[in-house]
Amino acid sequence: MSGVSPDLLALQVFAGLALGAVYVLLATGMSLIFGMLTVVNFAHGAFYMLGAYLGLLALDATGNFWAALVLAPLGAAAIGMVAERTLIRRLYGRGIDYPLLLTFGLAYILVELVRIAFGTQGLPFDTPDALAGAVDIGVGYFPLYRLFVIAVTILVLGALWLFLERTPYGLIIRAGARDPEIVRVLGIDVARVWLVVFGLGTGIAGLAGLLAAPLQGASPEMGNSILAEAFVVTVVGGMGSLLGAVAAGLLVGLVVSMTALVAPEMEQVAIFALMALVLLVRPQGFFGRAGLMS
Amino acid sequence: MNADLILQTENLGKRFGRFVALRGVSAGFRAGNLTAIIGPNGAGKSTYFNLISGAIAPSGGRILFEGADITGTPQHRFAQLGIAKSYQITSVFPQLSVLENVRVALQALVSRYDVWRPRARLKALRDEAGELLHMVGLWPRHDRPAALLAHGEQRSLEIAVALASHPRLLLLDEPTAGMSPEETRDMMGLIVRLAQQRTVILVEHKMKLVMGICDRLLVLHHGELLAEGTPDDIRRNDDVRRVYLGQREH
Amino acid sequence: MRRDAWIARLTPHRAALASLFLLVFPLFMPFKAIAVNILIQGLFALGFNLLYGYLGLLSFGHAALLGGGAYACGIVIVRFGMPWWIGIASGTLAGMLVAAAIGALAIRTRGIYFAMVTLALAQCLYFVAYQAVDWTGGENGLRGVNVAGISLLGVHLDIVRPLVRYYFVAAFVIAALFVLSRILASPFGAAMEAIRENETRARACGYDIAASRWLAFVLSGGFCGLAGALQAIHLGIVPVETLYYTTSGLAVMMTLLGGMGTFFGPFIGAGVFLLLEEVVSLWTVHWQLLVGAVFVACVLFFPRGLWGTLLAGHAR
Numbered sequence: 001m002s003g004v005s006p007d008l009l010a011l012q013v014f015a016g017l018a019l020g021a022v023y024v025l026l027a028t029g030m031s032l033i034f035g036m037l038t039v040v041n042f043a044h045g046a047f048y049m050l051g052a053y054l055g056l057l058a059l060d061a062t063g064n065f066w067a068a069l070v071l072a073p074l075g076a077a078a079i080g081m082v083a084e085r086t087l088i089r090r091l092y093g094r095g096i097d098y099p100l101l102l103t104f105g106l107a108y109i110l111v112e113l114v115r116i117a118f119g120t121q122g123l124p125f126d127t128p129d130a131l132a133g134a135v136d137i138g139v140g141y142f143p144l145y146r147l148f149v150i151a152v153t154i155l156v157l158g159a160l161w162l163f164l165e166r167t168p169y170g171l172i173i174r175a176g177a178r179d180p181e182i183v184r185v186l187g188i189d190v191a192r193v194w195l196v197v198f199g200l201g202t203g204i205a206g207l208a209g210l211l212a213a214p215l216q217g218a219s220p221e222m223g224n225s226i227l228a229e230a231f232v233v234t235v236v237g238g239m240g241s242l243l244g245a246v247a248a249g250l251l252v253g254l255v256v257s258m259t260a261l262v263a264p265e266m267e268q269v270a271i272f273a274l275m276a277l278v279l280l281v282r283p284q285g286f287f288g289r290a291g292l293m294s
Numbered sequence: 295m296n297a298d299l300i301l302q303t304e305n306l307g308k309r310f311g312r313f314v315a316l317r318g319v320s321a322g323f324r325a326g327n328l329t330a331i332i333g334p335n336g337a338g339k340s341t342y343f344n345l346i347s348g349a350i351a352p353s354g355g356r357i358l359f360e361g362a363d364i365t366g367t368p369q370h371r372f373a374q375l376g377i378a379k380s381y382q383i384t385s386v387f388p389q390l391s392v393l394e395n396v397r398v399a400l401q402a403l404v405s406r407y408d409v410w411r412p413r414a415r416l417k418a419l420r421d422e423a424g425e426l427l428h429m430v431g432l433w434p435r436h437d438r439p440a441a442l443l444a445h446g447e448q449r450s451l452e453i454a455v456a457l458a459s460h461p462r463l464l465l466l467d468e469p470t471a472g473m474s475p476e477e478t479r480d481m482m483g484l485i486v487r488l489a490q491q492r493t494v495i496l497v498e499h500k501m502k503l504v505m506g507i508c509d510r511l512l513v514l515h516h517g518e519l520l521a522e523g524t525p526d527d528i529r530r531n532d533d534v535r536r537v538y539l540g541q542r543e544h
Numbered sequence: 545m546r547r548d549a550w551i552a553r554l555t556p557h558r559a560a561l562a563s564l565f566l567l568v569f570p571l572f573m574p575f576k577a578i579a580v581n582i583l584i585q586g587l588f589a590l591g592f593n594l595l596y597g598y599l600g601l602l603s604f605g606h607a608a609l610l611g612g613g614a615y616a617c618g619i620v621i622v623r624f625g626m627p628w629w630i631g632i633a634s635g636t637l638a639g640m641l642v643a644a645a646i647g648a649l650a651i652r653t654r655g656i657y658f659a660m661v662t663l664a665l666a667q668c669l670y671f672v673a674y675q676a677v678d679w680t681g682g683e684n685g686l687r688g689v690n691v692a693g694i695s696l697l698g699v700h701l702d703i704v705r706p707l708v709r710y711y712f713v714a715a716f717v718i719a720a721l722f723v724l725s726r727i728l729a730s731p732f733g734a735a736m737e738a739i740r741e742n743e744t745r746a747r748a749c750g751y752d753i754a755a756s757r758w759l760a761f762v763l764s765g766g767f768c769g770l771a772g773a774l775q776a777i778h779l780g781i782v783p784v785e786t787l788y789y790t791t792s793g794l795a796v797m798m799t800l801l802g803g804m805g806t807f808f809g810p811f812i813g814a815g816v817f818l819l820l821e822e823v824v825s826l827w828t829v830h831w832q833l834l835v836g837a838v839f840v841a842c843v844l845f846f847p848r849g850l851w852g853t854l855l856a857g858h859a860r
Contacts, residue, residue, distance in 0.1 A: 090844060091843065106836065228789060231663060235660055268667075273668075390738070398735065406756070408731045408732055409726075410727075412729050
C-alpha cells in the first residue's frame, strides 16, 4: 500500500464510479423488470451485449456516436419488447421459475445470433473523438470518456426518477410493483405496462452495453460474465429496489477498482466475497424487504 | 399469572409500516376450552391469529404458551411445542395422496432427516394416519391425490394434518370459509368433537355460527380487544352490541 | 388409470430398470465415446434433478459441484499421484463440501434469489480456479489426469477400450442410481416432496425448510461431484469451463428436456441433447442455438419434458 498516493487513490475512486455506473444501469433495469413483472431476466447480459453491437451497426450507418447513443438502446428495447410479447408473456402466472428459464435460453439464442451475424471474434469500438483524451480533475488526469459514462448514468437515473415519480405512467408502474392486483382492479391495461417496463429495462441494459463498448470493445460473450456481476449488485442492493441498485452498483464498482489497486488478481473474487458478506449480515440486501418474494 | 391458561398474549401488537393492525392485545385462553375470536372485517382477527400461530413476528408484546415465552420461536418449532393450525386458505400437499398428506405430517415429529431407511418401514405412522382419516371421515378417499378432493373435504384433510402433531392447542382460521351449509354443519360437528380432547381456538367471521358451541369468546375491533367472556356475557355486552348493530352479519 | 397402476408397480424397481437400460445401451449405440458422455452428463443432471425436480429448488450453481468434484479428483491424481479410486472418492466428497459451503450461504436467501446467488457463488469458484494456476492449471485446464491401468480385485481393466471404459463408468452411475432411489424412498424423500408441494404447510408440520434444503443440496453435491470425478478421468483433463455457469445451464436444460422430477428423465435429456448436439455440430458450429432453442421449446411447450410426458400419457 505504501506506493499508493492519495491522488492515485482518488483517481481509482473515479474509475470505480465509472465502472459502478455500468453496474448501476444493469441492475436498475433488472430491478425494474423484477419489481413489475416478477421476472428475473437471465437474458439481461445478452441485451447488454446487444446494445454494444447495435451501437456498432448504428455507428456504421450514421457515422455519428450520438445517434448510436440513442438508437442502440431503442433497438435493444424493441427486441426486448418483441421477446416479452411473443415469449415471456405466455408464462405469466406459471410460477417464477419458468420465465427465468426461458430468458436463460433466450440469452443463448441472442448470443449465437450475434456470433452468426458479426463473427465469434470481438470487435473494436472506438471512443468518439469528442470524448477522447483526458481532463484534469484536480487530483490528476482522468479519461474524459469515463466521466461521460458517469454523467450519462446520472442523467438516465434522473430521467427515470422523473418518469416514475412525476408521470401517470410511472405512478402505475410503482403501484403495480407493489400490488399488481390493484392495477388490474383500476382497469388499467396491465399488458401494456408490462411491455413498456420490459422494454425500458432491456433498453437501459442496451445503453449500459453501448457505454461499456468503447472501454472494452464488443464481443458476443461480454454479457455472460457481467450477468453474474449484475446479480451480485441486485442481491447486495435488494431485489426490486432501485435505490439499492444504485448504492450497490457504485459500491461494487468501488470494490473492484480498489481491489485492482492492491491485488489485481483478486478483482473478480472480491465482488463475490462482498456478496457473501452481505448475505451473512443482511440476507435481504441493503434495501430489500425481508420476505418480499418468498 | 393463571395456571389454567394455556395461551396468553401480553400487550401483543403488530404494525405494517405505518398501518397499525393490532394495538396491544392482552388476553388469556383457558386450557380445555373452545374459544372463538370474532370481530367485524378488518378487526385484526387474522393478524392476531397469525401472531399466536407464529406465522408473523409481533412488533411488540409477548406470547406465552403454558407459561413459557414463545415469542419469536421459528414456525417449524410450533409443531414440536404442541401447537398446530389450519389456514384460512386451504393448505394441503396437492399432489400427494390423502394418506401421504397425513403420514408425512406425522413423520415430521419422528424422522425429518433420515435419508437411508425406507419410509415404508415406519409402519406405525401409516396406521396412525389411517386412524386420523377415519376420524375426520376421509378414509374412503385415502389413496386419491389431495388436489382431487372437494373443498370441504380438503378442509377436513387439513385438520387431520394439523392433528398429526398431537397438538394440545389447535388453532383454526375461519374453518368454514367458502363451505356449503351442509359442509359447514359437518365441520362444526367435527370441531365440537375435537374440542372435547384438546384446547381449540378458532377465528370466525360469522358470530352466529360459534355462539352456540364455544365456551368463551374474544371480540376484536379496530385492532383492540373489545370484550371477552362467555357467549352470554358477550350477548349482553353493550360495546359489542354497538359494534355489531347496524352492520348485519353476512 | 392403467398406466398409473403400472407406473406405481414399477416404481420400487426404478433403479434396477434404469440400470438394465444403461447396461444394454452401448450395444445399440454407434458412438461409444458419446455413450460415456451421456452417462456422466446424465449423472450430473440426476444430481441437479434431486434438488430441482424433487425439492423444487432451482440452482444455477451446479457447475461448482461438478467442477469441484472434477478438480478434486484431478488434483489428487495429478499433484499427489494418488490412485484412481481415491480420486473418485475425493471428487464425490469435494462435491458435497462445495455444496455445503455454497448451500450455507445461499439458503439464507429465499425464493428467486437462490438461483442468482448460487450462480454468483459458482462464478466465484470459477475465478478462483482461473487464478490458482499452480493447482488448477488456470485457463489451460488441469492436464494429465491419466489413469493408465485400473486393477480391480486382480483383474486389469484396459479403460482405453471404449466399451471397458463405458462399463467402468456405468458401474458408478448404477451405484448412484440405487443410492438415489433409496434417498427418494426415505423419510427425507417424503419431506422433500412435502416441501416442494407446500412449503408453508410443511413448515407448520415441523419441517425445518432451510435445513432440509441444505441437506438436499449437499446430497445433490455428492452425485454431481462423482460425475465431475468420472468426467476428469474420462477426459484426462479438467477444462476451467467446467466451472463456468453455462455448465450449470446445461444441467438445467438436460433435466428440463428429459423431465424434471422423474427418476430416469435426466438420462433421457442428456442422451437426446448430446446426440442432437453431435448431429447439429456436423453442419454448423453454432450448435449453441440448439441449447437456447431446446430451453425455450421445453419451457413453452414441454414443461414435463420427454420422459415426463411419456409417463403422464396423453390423457393429462
